[in-house]
Structures are given as structure tokens and as C-alpha cells.
Amino acid sequence: MDATYELLKAHPFVGSMTAYEVSRLAEHTTPTLFAANTRLFDEGRDAETFWLIREGHVRLDALIPGRGPVVVETLGPGSVLGWSWLFPPRRWHFGAQTISATHALQLDGRAVRDLCDRMPELGYKLMTGFLQVVVDRLQNTRIRLLDLYGDAT
Amino acid sequence: MNLVPCRYRVESSRPETADTVSLTLVPVDTPIPPPLPGQFTMLYAFGIGEIPISVSGTTGDKLVQTIRAVGAVSKQLTSCRPGDIVGVRGPYGTDWGVPAPAGADLVVIAGGIGLAPLRPVIRHAVAARDRYRHVAILIGSRTPAELLFTDEYADWRRAGVEVRTTVDRADTSWSGHVGVVTTLLDGLPVDPEESAAFVCGPEVMMRLSAEALIDAGLPASKMRVSLERNMRCGTAVCGHCQLGPLLLCRDGPVVGYDHVAALMTCGEL
Numbered sequence: 497m498d499a500t501y502e503l504l505k506a507h508p509f510v511g512s513m514t515a516y517e518v519s520r521l522a523e524h525t526t527p528t529l530f531a532a533n534t535r536l537f538d539e540g541r542d543a544e545t546f547w548l549i550r551e552g553h554v555r556l557d558a559l560i561p562g563r564g565p566v567v568v569e570t571l572g573p574g575s576v577l578g579w580s581w582l583f584p585p586r587r588w589h590f591g592a593q594t595i596s597a598t599h600a601l602q603l604d605g606r607a608v609r610d611l612c613d614r615m616p617e618l619g620y621k622l623m624t625g626f627l628q629v630v631v632d633r634l635q636n637t638r639i640r641l642l643d644l645y646g647d648a649t
Numbered sequence: 650m651n652l653v654p655c656r657y658r659v660e661s662s663r664p665e666t667a668d669t670v671s672l673t674l675v676p677v678d679t680p681i682p683p684p685l686p687g688q689f690t691m692l693y694a695f696g697i698g699e700i701p702i703s704v705s706g707t708t709g710d711k712l713v714q715t716i717r718a719v720g721a722v723s724k725q726l727t728s729c730r731p732g733d734i735v736g737v738r739g740p741y742g743t744d745w746g747v748p749a750p751a752g753a754d755l756v757v758i759a760g761g762i763g764l765a766p767l768r769p770v771i772r773h774a775v776a777a778r779d780r781y782r783h784v785a786i787l788i789g790s791r792t793p794a795e796l797l798f799t800d801e802y803a804d805w806r807r808a809g810v811e812v813r814t815t816v817d818r819a820d821t822s823w824s825g826h827v828g829v830v831t832t833l834l835d836g837l838p839v840d841p842e843e844s845a846a847f848v849c850g851p852e853v854m855m856r857l858s859a860e861a862l863i864d865a866g867l868p869a870s871k872m873r874v875s876l877e878r879n880m881r882c883g884t885a886v887c888g889h890c891q892l893g894p895l896l897l898c899r900d901g902p903v904v905g906y907d908h909v910a911a912l913m914t915c916g917e918l
Contacts, residue, residue: 553826555827563820563821564821565821566819566820566821567819567823567827568819568827569827569828570815570825570826570827570828570832572826572832572835572836573835573836574835574836575835595824636828636829636831636832639829639853639854639857640817640818640828640829642853643791643817644760644761644850644851644853644854645760645761645789645790645791645795645817645850645851645854646791
């Protein structure tokens with residue numbers, strides 16, 4: 497548990513949490529190492545987990561008929577992978593696969609939701625953190641929608 | 650002030666992407682003075698017109714200029730064949746200011762064809778690798794097929810330069826990073842006190858990159874960006890390239906971000 501706590505505490509996503517809150521989250525955290533090209537989840541499957549990436553890279557992809565899996569975004573160290581566990585219907589919107597060997601902290605979504613119900617302050621910090629992740633990804637997506645390089649001189 | 654173009658012969662035309670070529674130009678007459686990294690020339694397609702093009706490399710008196718076909722002149726230039734003659738005026742404008750201070754971390758951020766004017770900086774960093782601490786090149790592109798100078802990345806890496814690439818839209822052949830170029834900054838070792846950043850690409854991309862560098866602790870005074878407007882004369886006479894108090898053909902294209910950050914967010918000046 498101590499080792500898991502230390503790994504969790506070092507991740508930027510939990511930067512605003514107290515030591516006690518981190519220790520409670522650590523109870524539902526499992527350090528994991530995925531080999532390169534490990535399939536983590538597929539679009540449409542039940543989502544009850546999320547990961548905090550420590551090292552390595554993971555791709556998010558969508559399966560497009562006739563084109564195969566198309567990568568929509570790459571996540572690296574310090575990133576959060578997975579928010580579909582937060583809201584019904586709790587199914588993955590995209591697929592995910594490691595690109596390189598990836599060290600991550602795997603959190604049990606159901607247990608974390610229960611913890612948030614019991615500890616609203618922790619829940620608020622967690623939701624704020626996830627909102628920031630969503631906003632960052634939304635902004636990045638908007639920038640890509642601008643198709644900037646198409647107008648480059 | 651000599652506004653008469655010098656004749657240059659196209660020695661070779663190298664396709665870089667579907668719409669971009671690099672021309673190697675050899676002087677027919679007296680060559681123009683050697684361009685500094687970041688400077689541009691006015692390239693003249695006889696009978697069509699003249700446009701500003703950054704210099705992406707030099708070898709002796711030879712110029713390498715990388716051109717993307719977007720208008721009448723650039724389309725004519727990109728269709729040039731060996732032996733064709735073009736006009737060259739210049740070099741004009743400000744440069745990237747390399748060498749940077751010894752011992753600095755260098756961060757080069759390029760978007761799309763913005764890698765072309767930064768290539769001389771990269772070549773300098775590769776040649777003077779021992780002068781600097783960490784050298785990182787972050788390259789963003791719309792698609793994998795639109796990445797420039799891909800056959801040089803291995804050489805840059807072998808020289809001890811970190812090269813990170815990303816695309817906005819991947820295809821099934823792409824196993825690299827997907828996302829905006831600023832996400833390549835994650836985890837990059839940058840010492841805010843001892844760093845120099847060089848950014849070139851679409852203006853919004855430069856602004857976002859500069860802001861991301863500021864978030865990483867780098868002062869705006871240590872970032873240089875390359876801006877472009879409608880340059881015509883190249884000699885700060887006609888005023889077409891005015892950006893607020895600046896005439897970018899003279900005061901740019903390379904400017905300190907601390908001097909232009911406010912100008913880059915104005916809709917109209």
C-alpha cells in the first residue's frame with residue numbers, strides 16, 4: 497500500500513488532494529505494467545476502470561469500417577486514461593491500446609464512485625480534475641478542428 | 650538598395666509532400682549575400698509574380714527554398730524544372746539569432762511548412778551539438794504525408810537531438826503521436842532560465858505553443874516566432890506587411906514573442 501500511495505501521490509492528477517485522500521484512493525489502486533501493443537479496452541464495452549499513466553504512451557482509437565482502427569489521440573505520462581466509467585451508460589466511447597511499454601496506476605471505477613459518495617470533498621476534487629482533463633481535450637480537439645496546417649503559408 | 654532580382658538557375662526540384670517542393674538554386678549572376686537562418690528572399694517567377702519564401706538551407710552560394718503551392722506564383726515555382734531560371738532578391742528580414750547562448754536548452758517547435766525556415770536552426774544545432782544542453786525539435790503536421798524533411802530526422806536523432814512528431818489526423822500506417830503540437834511539450838526537460846525557443850507555423854499554433862512554453866516557465870523574452878504578412882517590396886517601403894508598429898519584411902519575420910504577443914491577438918490593427 498505504501499508503494500502504491502507514493503506512486504499515486506507522485507502523479508500530477510492527484511496534486512490537489514490531501515495525503516489522507518490520496519491514501520483512500522490508493523486502497524482502490526493497482527500499479528500495472530502493460531507491454532507494448534496491449535489492448536486495454538474496446539469501444540462499446542463496459543467501462544469500470546481508469547488509469548493514470550506514469551510512463552509510456554497509449555493511443556485512443558476508433559474502428560472505422562473500411563479503414564480499420566484510426567488513432568484519434570495519443571496520451572502520455574501524466575495523462576488520465578478513461579472517463580467513461582464516470583457516467584451512465586458506462587461504456588467506452590473509443591478503444592485504447594498501448595504504443596510502448598506503459599506503467600500506469602489502475603483505479604477501480606465502481607469503488608472510486610462509492611468513495612466519492614462517502615467523501616464529497618474528495619469527490620469534488622476528483623470531478624474538478626476530470627473536468628480539467630475534459631476541457632483540455634476539448635480545447636485540443638477544437639484546435640485540430642481549425643485545420644491550422646491547411647492554411648499554413 | 651538593389652531591387653533588381655538576381656537570376657538563379659534551378660539545379661534540382663525535390664518533392665517534399667504532395668504540394669510542397671524544395672528548389673536548389675544556383676546563381677547565374679552575382680549571388681545575393683548569404684542569408685542568415687530565418688531570413689527570406691523574394692522569389693520571382695518571371696511573368697507571373699514575386700512572393701516571399703524562407704530559406705530552408707544553403708550550400709556555398711546555393712540556396713534551398715521550400716515552397717508550398719497555394720497561389721499562382723507558388724504553383725509556378727513548384728512546377729519549375731532543372732534548368733529553369735527564377736529571380737531572387739534579398740536576403741531580407743531578421744534572423745533566428747543563432748547561435749544561442751552556450752549551455753542553453755533549445756526548443757524548436759514547427760507546424761506544417763513552418764519547419765522550412767527552422768531547418769537552418771536545426772542544422773546549426775546539429776553541427777554545434779556540443780554547444781547546447783538539451784535540443785528538442787517538436788514537429789506538428791496535419792497528416793503523416795505532410796511531414797517535411799522526414800528523411801533527415803534519423804540524422805538529427807543520431808546527432809543527439811530529440812525529435813518528436815505529431816499529426817492531427819492519423820492513418821492506419823501511423824504509429825506515432827496524434828494530437829496538437831503543444832502536447833509534445835509534456836515531459837520535455839526545459840530549464841526556464843537557460844532556454845531558447847524558436848517557433849514557426851500557423852499563427853494560432855505559434856501563439857498556443859508560446860503560451861504552453863510560458864506555462865512551462867519559459868519567459869516570453871526567450872521565445873522567437875516567425876510572422877508573415879503580405880510582403881511585397883521586402884525593404885520596408887510599401888507598407889503591405891505592416892503589423893501594428895512593425896513592418897515585418899524589415900522588423901520580422903523573426904521577432905521576440907514578448908514584442909508581438911499582444912499584436913498576435915488583435916483581430917484588426
